[in-house]
Amino acid sequence: MAILNVIDRDGRAHELEAVEGWRVMEILRDYKVGIEGVCGGSCDCATCHVVVAPDWAKRLPEPREDEIDALDTLPLIEATSRLSCQIIWSDDLDGLTLTLAEAA
Incomplete structure (x- = not known):
């Protein structure tokens, strides 16, 4: 199974097993590493x-464009900021590394 590498808001590293076709947000929520995904x-x-x-x-x-518009509503974004709900997992993302952004 493919691995998603996540740094949580406390700086802890997590290796999460990822499922083909799932949104990265769903993977993060299932492992309870700190993503809300309210919508x-x-x-x-x-x-x-x-x-x-x-x-x-x-x-x-x-x-x-809708992801860019949503990111623009946040007080602080980085050059590589993304919404995890818009990243669909595929096995070619094995090893993807991301950090949970500070809660707005």
Whole structure:
């Protein structure tokens, strides 16, 4: 099974088993590492904000306009900020590393 590497808000590292076709937000919520995902993945709340490791950011599909708009509502974003509800897991993401953004 593929692995998702996550740094939580306390700086602890987690290796999570990921399931093909799931949203990264769903994986994070199932493992209870600190993501809310209030809107359930509809790209509406930005409570699943993560910062993708720079070497991985270029390997992900470009964010759609609605994701960019949701990120723009946050007080602080990074160059590699993404909404985890908009990243669909596939096995070519094995080893993806991300950090949970500070709660807004």
